Amino acid sequence: QKEVEQNSGPLSVPEGAIASLNCTYSDRGSQSFFWYRQYSGKSPELIMSIYSNGDKEDGRFTAQLNKASQYVSLLIRDSQPSDSATYLCAVNGRGDDKIIFGKGTRLHILP
Amino acid sequence: DTAVSQTPKYLVTQMGNDKSIKCEQNLGHDTMYWYKQDSKKFLKIMFSYNNKELIINETVPNRFSPKSPDKAHLNLHINSLELGDSAVYFCASSQRFSRGYGVYGYTFGSGTRLTVV
16 A cells, blocks of 8 residues: 655744655655645645655745655745645655545644 | 636535536646545545546445546536545546656646535
């Protein structure tokens, strides 16, 4: 059974600080990795995709992938109250037509 | 112009009833999905269609029957609704890789909150 693990939180971070969200996955053959943000009562929104080892930056967001350690992370710089949401890590395995989601980490940015 | 639209947004119904949820995408994607998000917010795949062909059918009661009349539409019909079916149902679409197997990130619809009483 392929699994994606995240700490459920809540993770509380002061406004302006760096929020660090972590995720591990069980399928070593996984090829695509995603971070989704979900506000309460809304649908998940794709914020980052990463396909190769290393860092990928987009504005205040940086995704980090380490396939050897089967580890994905998301850094949010200069955290804003509007970043308060649940962040879902998601993984697409090689040869797979579906994406498996973690249970999400609740992030709370303290004003 | 909504990319993935689902109707209805809310559905309240009695146990034993039959109901349908509709989904349409205008992104030109070739693959569509139904996911169920339970009260603990865990997203679990139910079905997937690629170009009208059923490609994923997870362990879901056969009271749930998906239908895809074309690659832009995916519907979900649920017979004999039970209390445990109460959840948010999300439709999503994506595009398969042009080479090999795999998919790009999904675009989700706004969800249908189903409450069975």
